[in-house]
Amino acid sequence: MKCFQFYGGEKKEEPKTPKPDSVQPSFTDNERRQSGSEFNSQNTSDTSTESRTRTQFPNLSERPSNLKAFTFSEMKQATKNFSRTAKLGEGGFGCVFKGVIKSSEDPAKKIDVAIKQLGKRGLQGHKEWVTEVNVLGVVEHPNLVKLVGYCAEDDERGIQRLLIYEYMPNGSVEDHLSIKSVIPLTWAMRLRIALDAARGLTYLHEEMDFQIIFRDFKSSNILLDEEWNAKLSDFGLARLGPPEGLTHVSTAVVGTIGYAAPEYIQTGRLTSKSDVWSFGVFLYELITGRRPLDRNRPRSEQKLLEWVKPYLSDARKFQLILDPRLERKQILKSAHKLSLVANRCLSRLPKTRPKMSEVLEMINQVVEASIGLGNPEAPLKPKKTFEEVEAKGKRRIRDMKIGDGSWLGRVWASKIMKTC
Numbered sequence: 001m002k003c004f005q006f007y008g009g010e011k012k013e014e015p016k017t018p019k020p021d022s023v024q025p026s027f028t029d030n031e032r033r034q035s036g037s038e039f040n041s042q043n044t045s046d047t048s049t050e051s052r053t054r055t056q057f058p059n060l061s062e063r064p065s066n067l068k069a070f071t072f073s074e075m076k077q078a079t080k081n082f083s084r085t086a087k088l089g090e091g092g093f094g095c096v097f098k099g100v101i102k103s104s105e106d107p108a109k110k111i112d113v114a115i116k117q118l119g120k121r122g123l124q125g126h127k128e129w130v131t132e133v134n135v136l137g138v139v140e141h142p143n144l145v146k147l148v149g150y151c152a153e154d155d156e157r158g159i160q161r162l163l164i165y166e167y168m169p170n171g172s173v174e175d176h177l178s179i180k181s182v183i184p185l186t187w188a189m190r191l192r193i194a195l196d197a198a199r200g201l202t203y204l205h206e207e208m209d210f211q212i213i214f215r216d217f218k219s220s221n222i223l224l225d226e227e228w229n230a231k232l233s234d235f236g237l238a239r240l241g242p243p244e245g246l247t248h249v250s251t252a253v254v255g256t257i258g259y260a261a262p263e264y265i266q267t268g269r270l271t272s273k274s275d276v277w278s279f280g281v282f283l284y285e286l287i288t289g290r291r292p293l294d295r296n297r298p299r300s301e302q303k304l305l306e307w308v309k310p311y312l313s314d315a316r317k318f319q320l321i322l323d324p325r326l327e328r329k330q331i332l333k334s335a336h337k338l339s340l341v342a343n344r345c346l347s348r349l350p351k352t353r354p355k356m357s358e359v360l361e362m363i364n365q366v367v368e369a370s371i372g373l374g375n376p377e378a379p380l381k382p383k384k385t386f387e388e389v390e391a392k393g394k395r396r397i398r399d400m401k402i403g404d405g406s407w408l409g410r411v412w413a414s415k416i417m418k419t420c
Helices: 029-035 072-078 123-136 173-177 187-206 262-267 272-288 304-311 315-321 328-345 356-369 386-394
Strands: 003-005 068-070 087-090 094-102 110-118 147-155 158-166 222-224 230-232 254-256
Touching: 068 072, 068 158, 072 094, 072 110, 072 147, 072 158, 123 147, 123 158, 173 222, 187 222, 187 230, 187 272, 187 328, 187 356, 262 272, 272 304, 272 328, 272 356, 304 315, 315 328, 328 356
Parallel strands: 068 147
Antiparallel strands: 003 254, 087 094, 094 110, 110 158, 147 158, 222 230
């Protein structure tokens, strides 16, 4: 699934009297073919914008950082001169290689790393590189991929910008949800991944002295380490949340088709609830094993959220959308509950979506209520029960919609939730 960008770079400092800006799409040829006109942006008036003192992430010089500065020669040596055999993949940012470097803690020990090399994309690619360094240089959490260091050299060979991460040997969640995956993720693993991803987003949104909005949450940006712990990666599009007293940040509209929240696409107004919407889409990915947008499927099944809608109001029909590679009868009740969490995240009105800490509490309840799934990782002790959190949102269900269509008219009867 391609990453789209409606125009390059962030908005420039705005005048004292803001004027409406037109957010116009600027797809690559390939992206234009894939997306058509489904993401046409509308004019937006930025009446509540980010503070001029908070337009950048906390600078590395202002906060402690353990990042190591590598030379380009060290990167060539680590990757055997960027050998094709060391290449792990290629994305919008550039190529990613597997490398081997000396451990900073024990120079006699060598460790595997993933080295991402910035492609020749110009200014915007450099901005994403700087953002990654500034974000991962000052944050640390078990469910965020660790940035080991960076390389920044300018010489006769040109501009060299590289990022060095901890190596994640089990690839991305997207890889394992793919129909090409030899061994699909079990339901227990999917719940564990949902927990880990929710913990990572909760940390970014609520557990620091500044808020970070991921802005490109998706299954390909969730990586799995050697113990199958899920960690969020690729922070090149991340932004600081709005300062106290303001409701949103006005930005260029960027993200991935199928994941981006509708109000963000339409207005360019970004909040943490945009990430919550993306998380809801991801939960349906885990439930169905399908991508949010798949042009290879029949027309009526290409958009995941539209395809699942007719199956959600009837528990008997619901099993038809479960990933056929799973034991449907065994996971049905647990999947029911996880879909209710997804529905809360996919409320049409951003204000009615839960915070990520509330989402995390609900997912913990799903895990604890699931029989035979064991303990994927010590769940956080919830402050509220699943039923209490769900009841809080029942009065708002009538507002829940996906896109322009109606969402659930009501939540399933509580007896369905209590059967697990």
